[in-house]
Amino acid sequence: MMDKQLTILLIGRILTNFADSFYMIATIWYVKTLTDSPLLVGLTSAIAILPVTIQFLYGPMIDRFSKKAILYMAMFGQGLLVTVISILYYADFLWLPLLYIMMFLALSLSECSYPVESALIERLAPREKLTKVNSIFSFSYQTLDIICDAVSGILIAFVGLGVIYISNSLLLIMIGLMFLMYLKVPKSNKEMEKSTLGFFKQYREDFKDGFLVVKSRQRLLSIVFGFVVMNLLATMGLAMLPVISDTSMEYGFWLTAMSIGTLxxxxxxxxxxxxxxxxxxxxxxxxxxxxxxLTFLFNETQFVPYVFFALSWLGIGILSIFIQTMIQVNLPREHVGIGFAFISSLLGSLSPLGYFLGGVIGEQTSGLFLLMLSGTGYMFFTVYFLMNPRLKTIKQSLSVSFED
Structure with missing residues (x-):
């Protein structure tokens, strides 16, 4: 049994992931049907992932201020922004640049919740159960992702984009209310400290302190840099999934394969x-x-590509749990929030570039070529890890710090 507060956090994460997935898929498909441009589809995906790169800006506030307040304010803000998108859509005034701005702001609020939740998981769960708790969180919302991705194409076709936008805006506001009324979390030492500095001076001091802590984790950073290059190549290919899909349902099949594999x-x-x-x-x-x-070598074979793609994402699912747990285990407790924010920004730093380059190169070549190229990133990581003297000697298991 998990701690009651972890359970509330988990329910919030599941519902938030549900809302994010639906309105993101709706937005990408809206751009695809409106423009039929690989470049603009890639740009849409790039803007969607861009908020990940600025997570480091939230870091000092996560460790210093109430994590509960950050969570419910993020949900309320995101819900209001998606409500505005809904109104603009129904008013037939959803200008593409304006949609991009609203989507960026909404997903920026969503992204700030991830390092907050990671810091709370580390605080509420015993260290020996961190991997299990992280797995439960990921398993739970990935299960919902499978349902979401599987039916997204059908819902877009039958209920329309407007219904998806407005229903998810209401859901996000309800999640905010749940956090406000029921979430109770322990305060960190930094939250209880009486700061004699002003907000900006204290922010600068905490930012510098967190940066130095992360910088000192050389082995962890070496692994992170390998993940960054791997993500760059992967996102170049992922930008092409809507392009190689003839219908929204086919796009949903690719997303479902990803979700089943990750799960x-x-x-x-x-x-x-x-x-x-x-x-x-x-x-x-x-x-x-x-x-x-193998997925894209056998792309013309019925159903086989989806099976291979799911098997590929099985490995990616393991890697995602491992990197999250490594960050929690190898950072000091009082710096998990800011450290997770810094490292998440690093992990996502080149992903927007990857999506954008995917759109640009996709205009000149083909989506299948790019998807084949993106698979080489995982091969690169294997070679990089085995040749890096800092990494090839890490004989510790996942729950043991290799930075001590």
Whole structure:
């Protein structure tokens, strides 16, 4: 049984993920049908992922201020912004640049909740159960993602984009109310400190302190940089999934394969967490790369590509749980919030560029070529890990810090 507050946090995360997924898929498909341009589809995906790169700006506030207040204010703000998108859509005034601005602001609020939740998980869950709790969180909302991705194309076709926008705006406001009324979390030492500095001076001091802590984690950063390049190549290909899809339902099948694979990976992550990291990380990355390439080598075969794509994302699901747990385990408790924000920004730093480059290159080549190219990123990570002297000697298992 999980702690009651962890359960409330989990319910909020599931519902938030549900809302984010639906209105993101709706927006991408709206741009696809409105313009039929690979460049603008890639740009839409780039703008959607851009908020990840500014998570480091939230870091000092996450550790210093009430995590509960940050969560419910983020949900209320996101809900109001999606409400505005809904009104503009129904008024037939959803100008594309304006949609991009509203989507960026809404997803920026959504992104600030991730480092807050990661810091709360680390505080509320015993260290020996961190991998399991992270897996439960990921498993739960990935299960809902499968349902969401599987029916997204059907819902877009039958209920329309406007209904999706307005229903998700109401859902986000309800999540904010749930956090406001029921979430009770312990205060960190930094929250209880009486600061003699003004807001901006204290922010600058906390920012500098957090930056130095993260900078000192050299092995962790070496792994993160490998993930950054892997993500860059992967996102270049993912930008092409709507382009190679003839219908919204086909696009939904690709998203469903991703979700089923990721879900399977989160389940298996606790089964392989005891293996040394210098064995499991390169092996899992190699697995993902092989099945990613097989997906698009057999793209003309019925259903087989979706199976291979799911198998590739099984490995990616394991990697995502591992990187989240490594961050929690290898950072000091009082710096988990800001550290997670900094490292999340690093992890997503080149993803917007990847989506944008995917759109640009996709205009000149083909979506299938880009998707094949993107699978090589996982091969790169395997070679990089095995050749890096800092990484190939990490014999600790996942729950043991390798930075101590």
């Amino acid at each position: 399977s990976g989160t389940i298996l992550s606790s089964k392989v967490e005891k293996f040394p990291l210098n064995r499991v990380l390169p092996a899992v990355a190699l697995w993902s790369g092989i099945f990613w390439l």
